[in-house]
Amino acid sequence: MKIWAGMILTAALAGPAMAQNKPAEPPSPQDILDRSGAASWRNIPAEDLVVMTLADGGQVIYQLAPDFAPVHVANIRQLVRSGYFDGAVILRVQDNYVVQWGRPDEDPTKPAGIDETPPAEYEWPLKGQKFKPLPWRDAYAKQAGHIASWPVASDGKTGWLVHCYSLIGVARDVAPDTGSATQLYTIMGHAPRHLDRNLAVVGRIVSGVEHLTARPRGTEALGFYKTDAERVKIVSARMAADLPAGDQPHWQILDSDTPTFDAWLSARANRSGAFFVKAAGALDLCNALPPVRTKP
Amino acid sequence: MKIWAGMILTAALAGPAMAQNKPAEPPSPQDILDRSGAASWRNIPAEDLVVMTLADGGQVIYQLAPDFAPVHVANIRQLVRSGYFDGAVILRVQDNYVVQWGRPDEDPTKPAGIDETPPAEYEWPLKGQKFKPLPWRDAYAKQAGHIASWPVASDGKTGWLVHCYSLIGVARDVAPDTGSATQLYTIMGHAPRHLDRNLAVVGRIVSGVEHLTARPRGTEALGFYKTDAERVKIVSARMAADLPAGDQPHWQILDSDTPTFDAWLSARANRSGAFFVKAAGALDLCNALPPVRTKP
Numbered sequence: 001m002k003i004w005a006g007m008i009l010t011a012a013l014a015g016p017a018m019a020q021n022k023p024a025e026p027p028s029p030q031d032i033l034d035r036s037g038a039a040s041w042r043n044i045p046a047e048d049l050v051v052m053t054l055a056d057g058g059q060v061i062y063q064l065a066p067d068f069a070p071v072h073v074a075n076i077r078q079l080v081r082s083g084y085f086d087g088a089v090i091l092r093v094q095d096n097y098v099v100q101w102g103r104p105d106e107d108p109t110k111p112a113g114i115d116e117t118p119p120a121e122y123e124w125p126l127k128g129q130k131f132k133p134l135p136w137r138d139a140y141a142k143q144a145g146h147i148a149s150w151p152v153a154s155d156g157k158t159g160w161l162v163h164c165y166s167l168i169g170v171a172r173d174v175a176p177d178t179g180s181a182t183q184l185y186t187i188m189g190h191a192p193r194h195l196d197r198n199l200a201v202v203g204r205i206v207s208g209v210e211h212l213t214a215r216p217r218g219t220e221a222l223g224f225y226k227t228d229a230e231r232v233k234i235v236s237a238r239m240a241a242d243l244p245a246g247d248q249p250h251w252q253i254l255d256s257d258t259p260t261f262d263a264w265l266s267a268r269a270n271r272s273g274a275f276f277v278k279a280a281g282a283l284d285l286c287n288a289l290p291p292v293r294t295k296p
Numbered sequence: 297m298k299i300w301a302g303m304i305l306t307a308a309l310a311g312p313a314m315a316q317n318k319p320a321e322p323p324s325p326q327d328i329l330d331r332s333g334a335a336s337w338r339n340i341p342a343e344d345l346v347v348m349t350l351a352d353g354g355q356v357i358y359q360l361a362p363d364f365a366p367v368h369v370a371n372i373r374q375l376v377r378s379g380y381f382d383g384a385v386i387l388r389v390q391d392n393y394v395v396q397w398g399r400p401d402e403d404p405t406k407p408a409g410i411d412e413t414p415p416a417e418y419e420w421p422l423k424g425q426k427f428k429p430l431p432w433r434d435a436y437a438k439q440a441g442h443i444a445s446w447p448v449a450s451d452g453k454t455g456w457l458v459h460c461y462s463l464i465g466v467a468r469d470v471a472p473d474t475g476s477a478t479q480l481y482t483i484m485g486h487a488p489r490h491l492d493r494n495l496a497v498v499g500r501i502v503s504g505v506e507h508l509t510a511r512p513r514g515t516e517a518l519g520f521y522k523t524d525a526e527r528v529k530i531v532s533a534r535m536a537a538d539l540p541a542g543d544q545p546h547w548q549i550l551d552s553d554t555p556t557f558d559a560w561l562s563a564r565a566n567r568s569g570a571f572f573v574k575a576a577g578a579l580d581l582c583n584a585l586p587p588v589r590t591k592p
Contacts, residue, residue: 095505095506095510096462138433139432139434139581164486166392189484189485189486190486194572194575197573198573198574213392214391214510214513217506217510275470275494276490277416277418277472279490283435287489
């Protein structure tokens with residue numbers, strides 16, 4: 001008997017159960033990843049990775065999505081390189097919703113050259129893009145699937161990045177073109193899909209999301225923290241590409257255009273093994289975020 | 297301009313924006329709750345509420361679902377009344393998945409009379425039940441909706457409680473009939489719907505979920521904690537009905553069989569107001585958990 005990520009075992013059993021193995025069972029999602037070849041994985045470019053270090057030692061690494069929100073991503077790279085986020089703070093933690101970080105007030109250290117009114121990069125024409133829809137229904141959109149390993153929903157004409165757990169977006173004021181990327185948020189909790197097409201989704205956390213999601217929830221409206229003492233500092237945010245070669249993280253993401261990904265999806269939709277009495281036979285887009293790993 | 301729960305405002309604006317108000321906007325989900333009459337709310341019986349107090353002072357209150365998992369709920373009431381959970385611990389916190397609590401090992405203090413092999417109360421015939429489906433698609437089931445304010449999915453013949461954020465289930469071993477309710481878990485993160493119909497869902501946290509979800513994630517496999525020092529103690533778990541009258545909490549849940557609930561659903565599916573540029577026009581079942589409140 002194998003243990004599956006999806007099992008809810010009693011604690012006493014979790015240890016012994018994991019030590020056993022019945023090879024006759026169909027491969028689990030993890031088996032499929034373990035057997036995958038290097039060609040099933042995309043390298044995430046160092047120019048798309050930001051390494052954020054928190055005052056308590058936590059490290060959060062996130063991937064940018066320049067193909068979908070190029071102006072916002074250009075702003076983020078510039079803000080990071082100018083040191084804008086060094087000394088910024090975690091502003092807000094709202095349970096089952098978002099974690100937001102940045103500076104509490106407008107700040108004079110913002111670098112020149114930032115696009116203060118970026119276009120609303122919330123959706124884009126699907127034409128010419130390799131959109132690979134899931135074979136299952138989506139509660140919110142005509143189709144849900146992936147483009148280059150990103151979770152995308154579509155009405156058949158346009159596509160948009162979806163507010164799944166660990167995805168990153170740009171906070172804004174009331175007017176849609178007011179989010180210059182000085183404040184970012186990540187989703188934690190059940191995907192708040194009503195935000196789709198209303199904010200620019202610009203990336204995804206690939207490592208250390210728990211350093212944001214396990215924090216005390218803010219007690220002010222919308223989960224904002226009340227006092228400076230509650231706001232954990234961001235010591236630094238760096239483009240991975242700017243780090244010394246030996247310090248650069250190397251991450252890969254499962255390529256959504258490979259048979260390995262299809263097999264992984266299918267195994268997740270149809271859990272088998274001794275624990276499961278009924279397979280779901282479907283998978284929600286936000287339960288189908290392509291796995292990531294450090295480059296072996 | 298009103299602030300909406302769904303807004304991701306920059307921090308500087310959140311204060312001033314909340315002070316203003318434009319009455320011409322359609323009612324928000326919160327407006328609808330604010331204007332609702334007492335008849336739109338169900339009282340949660342004290343016999344269905346468990347009050348769990350943690351060693352760090354956190355209080356978690358959860359509602360039991362005796363109509364859907366009567367044998368498991370009878371076990372929970374008996375375990376609570378015997379003091380079984382007093383001195384139990386939080387065993388496991390796995391990011392974007394579950395928090396699990398109980399005793400690490402089988403324990404001699406378990407009261408006699410517990411059904412050690414409860415039936416698999418995972419789904420039940422829908423016949424004769426007032427199932428109210430949502431008008432939107434569900435990724436996993438033919439229909440999704442509510443019975444008596446509980447989130448239920450259905451294939452048209454049977455119904456089952458859904459593993460939404462804050463719902464509570466019973467951990468078990470590999471055989472389906474091995475979860476006596478000595479270990480419970482709650483969902484945090486994007487709904488792991490592959491667990492539906494594979495475990496007994498027995499309740500929902502109505503207050504204090506953040507005392508479970510904001511904890512450090514466990515570092516062992518499946519998020520189990522490694523050491524006793526990491527495992528926060530449950531000081532006590534009590535049936536609300538057994539508390540002195542003055543200490544009893546009184547909670548209400550929005551009645552899913554009322555026009556107020558329909559209006560609330562519709563407002564959540566079609567967010568309006570100055571912030572939103574595009575309404576989703578749909579709502580996932582796990583984004584449609586009926587709100588709760590203390591009895592006014």
